[in-house]
Amino acid sequence: MNAKWGAQTRIESAKELLAQTVDSLSGTPNLEIALRVYGHQSPITATFQDCNDTKLEVPFGPDNFNKVKYRIKSIQAKGTTPIARSLEAAADDFPDMTTRNVIILITDGLEACDNDPCVIAKKLKDKGVKVTPFVIGLGLDISYLEKFNCIGTYSEAETKDAFRNVLKNVINKAVLNTTVQVNLDDIYKSPKETDVTMHFYKAGTKDLIYTYVHTINKFGNPDTLNIDPKYKYDLVVHTLPQIEKKDIAIIRNTHNTIILDGPQGYIKVRFSNATRPYSVETRITEAGNDETINVQQINTTDKYIVGKYNLEILTLPRTYQNIEVTQSSTTTIDVLAPGLLSYKAGSQIVGQIFLIHDSGEREWVCNLDQNSKTGQWYLQPGNYKIVYRNKNIRSSSLTVETDARIYSNKTLSINL
Secondary structure (H helix, E strand, O other), X not given: OOOEEOOEEHHHHHHHHHHHHXXXXXXXXXXXXXXXXXXXXXXXXXXXXXXXXEEEEEOOOOOOHHHHHHHHHHOOOOOOOOHHHHHHHHHOOOOOXXXXXXXXXXXXXXXXXXXXXXXXXXXXXHOOOOEEEEEEEEOOOHHHHHHOOOOOEEEEEOOHHHHHHHHHHHHHHHHHOOEEEEEEXXXXXXXXXXXXXXXXXXXXXXXXXXXXXXXXXXXXXXXXXXXXXXXXXXXXXXXXXOEEEEEEEOOOOOEEEEEEEOOEEEEEEEEOOOOXXXXXXXXXXXXXXXXXXXXXXXXXXXXXXXXXXXXXXXXXXXXXXXXXXXXXXXXXXXXXXXXXXXXXXXXXXXXXXXXXXXXXXXXXXXXOOOOOOEEEEEEOOEEEEEEEEEOOOOOHHHOEEEEEEEOOOOEEEEEO
């Protein structure tokens, strides 16, 4: 710790920033701190290192922030690095094992004594000692990172500025503990919906602050997020259609729960009798709103907020469906596979194709390409009329009508 970091030694930089941090923590509700130091009592020599040189300098207690700060200022780096023994002793420093207990370990060296920090960390876990270690390595070779993975969350700091930022992040995560979970409730008010992107914007702006994919953690709950409470936020959750919550205030030093109604089910559009792949899209809108919320490929399934929807399946002619999506269920729309109409003409023609309904009514389907002598379309099964004339003949009386019967998965070739 006596190695130089710019104009200061590492120990001087660490003491300065730790004192500032203790000042910033003073007055935090429901927080007590303690100070344990190692390698500061017995000087190391060529023949001796004191592996018991670890001491609880300031015990836990209310309003002891000044005591910790002043003791930090008088610490001198003299001895060795008994990380394992210090970690084991620190676990016994906590007066109450039912609270949230956190150790922040700051070191510029590896374990120098005969104990293995990984073994100690496992022993503490096996004993049910609930401590969360955070390790900050000052100027350590990054090749040693894996040495600390078994202890807890590791962060490296190669400069004083980096140490300031790392320490701030660790304090925010470990001590101040301002956390957020986003509950996407189903129709039963249970936060079971997940796997969608969430964007947190600074409230009233388009300044994007955080992006997360919503996750259910291993305990079956919405995952915990660390979000800076200095802003208010507008939250956009990219369900179909998206849901929003505006002007969200995050309460500092507590666990915040943001609740949105996000019950979802599924829509699947498929060809019920296709013998080959066909590429067809479905335009999906909410009932009563013509704005497109999704274009979904045939034979795929997508998730939607529970409610009523209008589907325009881009077959020829168009297929329309009005449906309702229900919680966690799949609404399946079956469409007959198309057939292929192919034509050839002796000269360029102009005209259109019409579907003939059972009532005899004609429905326009598409226009012929007047700049080509050939054309083909995938059409839904049914009876059609091709109405056309030679492009270069200027007489309506020479209009021709040709019947076409289309079957699923079949090709009909016509000479016009």
